[in-house]
Amino acid sequence: MFNRIIAINSIEQLNESYYVISVDIGESVKEIRPGQFFELKKPESCYPMLRKPISVYDIQSTKVSFMIKKLGKATEQFAVMKAGDKLDIIGPLGNGFSITEGNKAIIVSGGIGYPPLYYLKTQLEQAGKTIYWLHGGQTSIDIFPADEIWTDDGSAGNKGFVTEGLTNYIKNQKPDVIYACGPKAMLKACHQIAERNSVPLFVSLEEYMACGIGVCYGCAVKVRTDNSIGVTYKTVCKDGPVFEAKDIVWE
């Protein structure tokens, strides 16, 4: 576990909303599994007090990078930092994806669901798997390289929801497994499509987090279990963020 205040190696603006921060964490990169995340904080900042969960986007040598969308206070603070500025980081955290299922995988991302799946893709490729990636966003600003692009407003790729692309693709090609990350409504729709087609689906949930260490239950998600009431709660920060979609109670 890497838990230190370190200097930012580089920061690159991708467009007006997205940027990539890279830090050198030495040999700790070897611990990272795709789908895991780090908790980030600007060291001297009193507000926001809590660290922010950010997925591992890529690893090059001993450098780990994070792709971040400006959304609120913390992600705006990180965006104006420069190489050499200090960042408080803890990780890797969470369970991450297993990459053992089958040979043909579909990846479905929505908006800021892109980064954890990018690193997953590099690992699937290294393991010799065939991958087809569908990525969707609200507008062209949310779009990054993938095999098939969807935008809500039609400003890039196909107009509509990325789940329409998933439905079409599955009609002709049955994958062994689907991996998805994005807004809850998109994940729920992916679950319904995966169930109809009997394909296992693993989702990474990006719930709003508070403590980030499994204590406050602020990120609780309802899952099926074999206890007397049939359901229980798990935490996205500690038990997740990756769950098999069939185990989640989609509400």
Ligand SMILES: Cc1cc2nc3c(=O)[nH]c(=O)nc-3n(C[C@H](O)[C@H](O)[C@H](O)COP(=O)(O)OP(=O)(O)OC[C@H]3O[C@@H](n4cnc5c(N)ncnc54)[C@H](O)[C@@H]3O)c2cc1C
């Ligand atoms: C496991 C995990 C991995 C993540 N990986 C990434 C990543 O790689 N890149 C990235 O940019 N973001 C990622 N996020 C989301 C990021 O942690 C949040 O968006 C973060 O709260 C932003 O902090 P902020 O202070 O800028 O905005 P906040 O002030 O925290 O939020 C601004 C607004 O967005 C809403 N909001 C914030 N987070 C969420 C959320 N998760 N779901 C719904 N609404 C929300 C808030 O209610 C508020 O209205 C991840 C989240 C999780 C749980």
Ligand code: FES
């Ligand atoms: S954020 Fe507190 S338990 Fe997950």
